[in-house]
Amino acid sequence: MPLSLPDLPALLARRAHLPGEGTTVFRAAHTTETGGVFALDMAGDAGVLSLYADLTAQEEVRLAAACGALPGVAGVYLKRRPVEARHAANVAREWLAPPEPVWGEARPEVVALENGVPFLLRPGADLSIGLFTDARPLRAWVREQVPVGGRVLNTFAYTCGFGLNAALGGAGAVKNVDLSRKVLAWGQENYALSGLPAPDTDFLYGDVFEWLRRLAKRGDAFDLVILDPPSFARGKSGVWRAEQDYGRLAALAANVTAPGGRLLAMTNHAGLTGAAFERMTTAGLGEAGRRGRPGARLGAGEDYPGAAHLKAQVWTLD
Structure with a gap:
């Protein structure tokens, strides 16, 4: 079946208010609006075209040209995302x-x-360009809700968007943990863009599970712990699958959450229901001997209409 293009200018027009509100990195067309074939993100004047279906070379060229014809697009980068690539x-x-x-x-x-906060993005660097735009409401929540002067632990930090927003919101100390030195250095560049100090001691390189055990062993406690793991990963701790292992992660996080502190648990696993996610997190907290009171439920931004993959739950721990 030949490629059928949606009305891309009309889709982009639905997001026209975002730049005026201080957001120039966002999703211009989501898969729910393109029949599941592709998504288009805007990163400043760079378009990032993600393909979720096999297209011919001619169809790819045609689609990229249609994206490039949108107002304000200087160049278009391509990301091919077959299921097996994940x-x-x-x-x-x-x-x-x-x-x-x-x-x-x-x-x-x-x-x-993003909401007035500058981020360094690299449209051609990899499948991920430096910021996951679906989590914009979650980063805004962190900036608004972080306890002023409190301690924050941002795990699976990637380029440290959550940690940066916590610091901008008035946190007294923020620790960002990731298994990649490269993305932690990228996060330090993001801090610099906002004029914030970024000492190496606040950017912890290594396996998150190992760090959680180490921090608990030395008695560290945080007022806000942010869990943003991938759906699937291989690491020193073995294979991680969110649908099987989230409870174990929640238990480790509970061990470093201060009494009265909050845990922001999230998953981008499309096949994991919100109810199952909440049950796993509850079980993990219980395994750690903690009780959690569920609070706000958060999800993807308005530029992801109909999206149900991203689920987030705020827990206050006794």
């Missing part, structure tokens, strides 16, 4: 995420805004 790290990486634009001008680095 579990095949470093396989055919340049085919999955070509480093050069497939249409228009190159934008190796772009500084774009």
Whole structure:
């Protein structure tokens, strides 16, 4: 069946208010609006086109050109996202995420805004460009709700968007943990864009599970713990699957959450229902001997209409 293009200008127009509100990195067209074939993100004036269906070379070119014809788009980068790519790290990486634009001008680095906060984005660097736009409401919640002067632990930090928002919200101390030195250094660059100090001691390199055990052993406690794990990963601790292992992660996080502190638990696993996610988290807290009072439920932003993959729950621990 030939590729049928939706009305991309009309979809982009639905998000026209976002730049005026200080957000220039957002989803311009979600898969629910394109028949599941593709998604388009805007990162400043760079378009990032993600394909979820096999298209011919001619169809890819046609689609990229249609995205490039949108107002304000200088270049278009392509990300091919077949299902198997989600579990095949470093396989055919340049085919999955070509480093050069497939249409228009190159934008190796772009500084774009989210709710007025600048982020350094790299549209051609990899499948992930530096910020997951679906979690914008969650980062806003952190900035608004973080206890002033409190201690925050941001796990699976990636480029430290949650940690940065916690610091901007008035946290007294923020620790960002990730298994990649590269993304932690990227996070330090994001801190610098907002004029915030970024000492190496606040960017903890290593396996999150090991760090949670280490922090608990030395008696560290945090007023807010942020859990943003991938759905699937391989690491020193073995294979991680959110649908099987989230309770174990919640238990470790509970061990470093101060009494009265809050846990922001989230998952982007589309196959994990909200009810199952809540049961797993509750069980994990119980395993750690803690009781949690569920609070706000959060999800993806308005630029993800009909999306149900991202689920987040705030817990206050006794």
